[in-house]
Amino acid sequence: MWRNTDDGYGLVAVVLHWLVAVVVVGLFVLGLWMVELTYYDVWYRRSTDIHKGVGFLLFFVVLARLAWRLVNPRPVPEPTHTRLERVAAAVTHVLFYVLLFAVMTAGYLISTADGRAIDVFGLFKVPATIAGLPGQADIAGDVHLALAIALIVLTVIHSLAALKHHFIDRDRTLLRMLGRRTPRPSRSSADSRRGA
Amino acid sequence: MKAMKIKMLPIAIWCLAVAAAIPALATAAVERYVIDTEGGHAFVQFRVKHLAYSWLYGRFNDFSGTFTYDTEDTSNSKVEVTIDTASLDSNHAERDKHLRGKDFLEVDRYPQASFKSTAYKETGFNTSVLEGELTLKGITKPITIEVQRIGNGPDPWGGYRRGYQGSTSFALKDFGIDYNLGPAAREVEMILSIEGVRQ
Numbered sequence: 001m002w003r004n005t006d007d008g009y010g011l012v013a014v015v016l017h018w019l020v021a022v023v024v025v026g027l028f029v030l031g032l033w034m035v036e037l038t039y040y041d042v043w044y045r046r047s048t049d050i051h052k053g054v055g056f057l058l059f060f061v062v063l064a065r066l067a068w069r070l071v072n073p074r075p076v077p078e079p080t081h082t083r084l085e086r087v088a089a090a091v092t093h094v095l096f097y098v099l100l101f102a103v104m105t106a107g108y109l110i111s112t113a114d115g116r117a118i119d120v121f122g123l124f125k126v127p128a129t130i131a132g133l134p135g136q137a138d139i140a141g142d143v144h145l146a147l148a149i150a151l152i153v154l155t156v157i158h159s160l161a162a163l164k165h166h167f168i169d170r171d172r173t174l175l176r177m178l179g180r181r182t183p184r185p186s187r188s189s190a191d192s193r194r195g196a
Numbered sequence: 197m198k199a200m201k202i203k204m205l206p207i208a209i210w211c212l213a214v215a216a217a218i219p220a221l222a223t224a225a226v227e228r229y230v231i232d233t234e235g236g237h238a239f240v241q242f243r244v245k246h247l248a249y250s251w252l253y254g255r256f257n258d259f260s261g262t263f264t265y266d267t268e269d270t271s272n273s274k275v276e277v278t279i280d281t282a283s284l285d286s287n288h289a290e291r292d293k294h295l296r297g298k299d300f301l302e303v304d305r306y307p308q309a310s311f312k313s314t315a316y317k318e319t320g321f322n323t324s325v326l327e328g329e330l331t332l333k334g335i336t337k338p339i340t341i342e343v344q345r346i347g348n349g350p351d352p353w354g355g356y357r358r359g360y361q362g363s364t365s366f367a368l369k370d371f372g373i374d375y376n377l378g379p380a381a382r383e384v385e386m387i388l389s390i391e392g393v394r395q
Contacts, residue, residue: 039377048290113289135282137293 004072008181013072016065017177021155023058024100027051028152053121055107062100080171092158099154103147109140225268229358229392231261231277237359237391240279248380254286254295261311263392265358275313275326281306299375306333314338322346326362332371339364341388351393359391
């Protein structure tokens, strides 16, 4: 139930997937909103504190997800998936991890550009490591935004692909990420399922 | 008599030459100085009220400038300074990023600010008033700087230096900076500590 098997994702992988999805989209919206706030807005400081704190916690969630992925079996691709779809999916997944770590690193480099630590909800502080590079905060800021947009574009493509599999191909791709683990039907049982 | 006059002609010419040289000698009284940014003996600083509760200080780390000082006619003294706006430093990376951005200095579009004096008047033993044009965010407006001469004289390394402190204030809105930092923060004060090395 917790672990992945050949024919489906376990609960841990499913929960981590949707947690990262919600947090990434949430941080993107929060990020775009918070930079437009005015100085006298009560959210002016709180919004950035939340953005930085949640962003840092996300780093560990993504690390945990990657670790979980490495120690669990990878569910076998749906038989309906074409070779192109399998390659595209694999590339997308790698790109997601690369973008996630890159966008978080860029964000970290903005706030720590002058050697200040990042306070995570008053619980602990993340110390600065690379600080004082010329134009660090500005360059890291531009990179952070560009990568965040790229991450969201990839998320949209990923979501459209999932919806295509669900509504057009009518396969189990999306259902599997919702934790559905129906055993792979043989040809005959697939026929009987259609009839049911 | 006639021969005498002819003899005196070279002398007259010599006297005329000397007379013509006097203004040239007078212009030699204009001393040229380079602001000692290389040795870090010059500071372009600003301060703005934070919420009306405290002063926030910042400075521009990169700038360069020259001035002249006319010992014969002090009103003929001139100053020119160019500031690299991206070098703003208020000791907080996130704030500096905001101040360099579109809400404030827009350093991508306006990488330089400059000051060029138009008039200088000594008003006391070590006080003077410097008028000039400040260009900030692409907008040029006249400003008046109250100047105090801190000191001048030889340095221990064979040079000659002259140092001043100037102060002025202006409304940020006058230079197209209209971000609301509260009613107490509409004006910025500039504190200019300048030491020049005579060339």
